[in-house]
Amino acid sequence: MNLNELAPNIQQRSTPDLIAEALREAILRGIFQEGQSLRQDEIATQFGVSRIPVREALKQLEAEGLVTLHLNRGAIVSVLTIAEAQEICEIRSALEVKAMQLAIPKLTQADLEKATVILAATDQATDAGTLAKLNWEFHGTLYATAERPRLLTMIKTLHVNIDRYVRVQMVQMNYQEHSQKEHYQLLDACQKRDTKAAIRLLKRHIDTAGEQLVAYLQQKAKT
Numbered sequence: 001m002n003l004n005e006l007a008p009n010i011q012q013r014s015t016p017d018l019i020a021e022a023l024r025e026a027i028l029r030g031i032f033q034e035g036q037s038l039r040q041d042e043i044a045t046q047f048g049v050s051r052i053p054v055r056e057a058l059k060q061l062e063a064e065g066l067v068t069l070h071l072n073r074g075a076i077v078s079v080l081t082i083a084e085a086q087e088i089c090e091i092r093s094a095l096e097v098k099a100m101q102l103a104i105p106k107l108t109q110a111d112l113e114k115a116t117v118i119l120a121a122t123d124q125a126t127d128a129g130t131l132a133k134l135n136w137e138f139h140g141t142l143y144a145t146a147e148r149p150r151l152l153t154m155i156k157t158l159h160v161n162i163d164r165y166v167r168v169q170m171v172q173m174n175y176q177e178h179s180q181k182e183h184y185q186l187l188d189a190c191q192k193r194d195t196k197a198a199i200r201l202l203k204r205h206i207d208t209a210g211e212q213l214v215a216y217l218q219q220k221a222k223t
Helices: 015-028 040-047 051-063 082-106 109-124 126-145 149-172 176-189 195-222
Strands: 069-071 076-077
Touching: 015 040, 015 051, 015 149, 040 051, 051 069, 051 076, 069 109, 082 126, 082 176, 082 195, 109 126, 109 176, 126 176, 149 195, 176 195
Parallel strands: none
Antiparallel strands: 069 076
């Protein structure tokens, strides 16, 4: 597969960012499987560049938890352990609840309308990749008014960390319908500026998804 096809919006992007976006999408789609080696020379050839921007791209993905760099083995697509998945979901719960708490008083009608449009698009989507992206757009829209850029960057990185597993979760575990129902409940609490209800719903939403993800990984480990 041509990796260039996985990196839209080529204009105004640095070469390492472009390569990182393509590799990220390939990992999230499952084109590159967990534990698979990523050969820098092959990637460089596909993009027609030296290995230097490829190394920089791989370092970006390492920081996101998608790639593990080994001194002798090179780059490997990271494998998320059960313990790591549980920890990520626990951290997500704490950080996203804080972001929600800070954001609700500052949410505008435009923010709420944008979140509504995203949920409407989610109702029509069937592709796992599209659903995962819309899921982040919905949550990110609600958190943006918290005006805590470092906090939001940390939260987004955690979402990317488990994105490939969430895609499987939505399709194989029939989780999407339940998740969407909770999204509408969360949006309703935000529209009412009911911070306590929103926080309670969000925490349950993340914790439930985390429990199901851990259960999926446990079952996968047995097969």
